[in-house]
Amino acid sequence: MSRINDVGGMAGFPAIIEEPDEPPFHSDWEAHVFALNGALIKRGVYNLDEFRDAQERLPVERYLAASYYERWFAAITTLLAEKGVADAAELELPHGH
Amino acid sequence: MSGDHSSSVISAEVRHVEALLEARGLLDAGEIDTRIDEFLAGGTPANGARIVARAWVDPGFAARLLADANAAIREVGLSMAGGLQEQRLKVVANTEQQHNVVVCTLCSCYPIALLGPSPSWYKSEAYRSRVVRDPRGVLAEFGLELPAGTSIAVWDASAESRYMVLPRRPEGTGSLSEEELAALVTRKGLIGTAAV
Amino acid sequence: MGTDRFTPGDRVRTRATDPAGHTRLPRYARGAAGVVVERAGRHPLADDRAHGLSPQPQAVYHVQFPAAELFGAGDHTVTVELWEDYLTPIEESS
Numbered sequence: 001m002s003r004i005n006d007v008g009g010m011a012g013f014p015a016i017i018e019e020p021d022e023p024p025f026h027s028d029w030e031a032h033v034f035a036l037n038g039a040l041i042k043r044g045v046y047n048l049d050e051f052r053d054a055q056e057r058l059p060v061e062r063y064l065a066a067s068y069y070e071r072w073f074a075a076i077t078t079l080l081a082e083k084g085v086a087d088a089a090e091l092e093l094p095h096g097h
Numbered sequence: 098m099s100g101d102h103s104s105s106v107i108s109a110e111v112r113h114v115e116a117l118l119e120a121r122g123l124l125d126a127g128e129i130d131t132r133i134d135e136f137l138a139g140g141t142p143a144n145g146a147r148i149v150a151r152a153w154v155d156p157g158f159a160a161r162l163l164a165d166a167n168a169a170i171r172e173v174g175l176s177m178a179g180g181l182q183e184q185r186l187k188v189v190a191n192t193e194q195q196h197n198v199v200v201c202t203l204c205s206c207y208p209i210a211l212l213g214p215s216p217s218w219y220k221s222e223a224y225r226s227r228v229v230r231d232p233r234g235v236l237a238e239f240g241l242e243l244p245a246g247t248s249i250a251v252w253d254a255s256a257e258s259r260y261m262v263l264p265r266r267p268e269g270t271g272s273l274s275e276e277e278l279a280a281l282v283t284r285k286g287l288i289g290t291a292a293v
Numbered sequence: 294m295g296t297d298r299f300t301p302g303d304r305v306r307t308r309a310t311d312p313a314g315h316t317r318l319p320r321y322a323r324g325a326a327g328v329v330v331e332r333a334g335r336h337p338l339a340d341d342r343a344h345g346l347s348p349q350p351q352a353v354y355h356v357q358f359p360a361a362e363l364f365g366a367g368d369h370t371v372t373v374e375l376w377e378d379y380l381t382p383i384e385e386s387s
Contacts (some may be wrong), residue, residue: 002311002320007226008202008253009321009364016223016238024137024214029108035132036115039124049342052204053315068205068220073111086117093106093113185334187355202319229321229371230364249369255317256353256374257336 146282179210198289208259315343
């Protein structure tokens with residue numbers, strides 16, 4: 001089934017917006033997510049296509065509401081749980097935060 | 098760097114996962130910071146500009162660049178090996194007859210090892226959905242009005258190759274040095290949403 | 294490793310089916326007729342790698358399509374990079 005990432009030729013997205021003098025990352029956490037993904041792929045925890053697949057499998061409402069690196073982080077935690085590195089509860093912040 | 102509420106929540110979540118992975122031996126202390134520093138010190142549009150300027154002043158280099166970009170960019174001390182593995186680079190040259198523009202409709206493939214991070218608009222659904230279907234309209238929105246007689250070739254980076262556009266050398270630049278020519282080249286020119 | 298099935302200049306048609314999982318054949322380019330313009334190396338099929346598999350590398354090609362073939366309109370071309378598994382030959386009728 002065609003997935004939400006497969007947008008070539010689709011109508012209805014908003015106008016293209018350019019950001020002048022855009023920094024490489026908009027927050028420190030984005031850089032951390034970028035580096036974390038590279039480290040996990042390099043270690044063979046998952047591969048690049050599994051990572052793309054995990055983003056594409058996100059629930060559509062969550063995918064569309066998420067920023068670019070929020071999708072990355074959601075895919076990383078999905079794969080860490082599926083690969084048995086940690087269970088879903090361990091990956092969440094402890095209560096009280 | 099932004100510090101609003103949602104940003105602070107996800108910052109804490111990311112730190113939590115990093116600590117968990119360190120505890121499980123899947124991440125070394127300091128590894129993330131090292132990777133970020135290396136990445137930010139690596140690719141930059143200036144690398145693409147250097148390649149373009151060399152191609153403008155050296156037709157032999159331009160021919161080698163279009164035939165085998167990975168080999169040609171090593172002549173100027175650059176490579177596509179900065180990422181997880183060396184990727185194939187394909188350079189597409191603008192001519193009077195044809196303008197090229199690059200997209201990744203399925204995700205956000207881009208030669209980051211060479212050119213650094215891509216701009217947000219390149220990763221947006223807005224750009225990715227429209228440029229394959231109406232490139233002339235999208236380029237006009239970027240302020241690039243092509244002559245009606247110039248055809249457009251869109252390149253969708255759907256597999257393992259990464260693309261870079263070789264813009265046309267602007268008129269009246271015959272007296273400029275290679276360094277001065279490189280200073281004319283923009284990131285949008287390397288993607289194809291600007292003339293240079 | 295086998296030999297590449299296609300050479301530049303060959304006319305090909307892309308797979309029309311809509312797979313259940315990850316693929317690198319964009320929806321807009323399915324079931325379309327195009328021309329192989331260049332070889333792009335050999336790589337394991339992304340669809341299989343997304344399932345954690347490590348298949349044998351297969352040929353990947355730059356395949357060019359007229360916009361009108363993809364969208365019913367437009368005078369530009371779109372070149373997509375496609376694995377051999379996505380492609381079938383178009384036999385030239387005489």
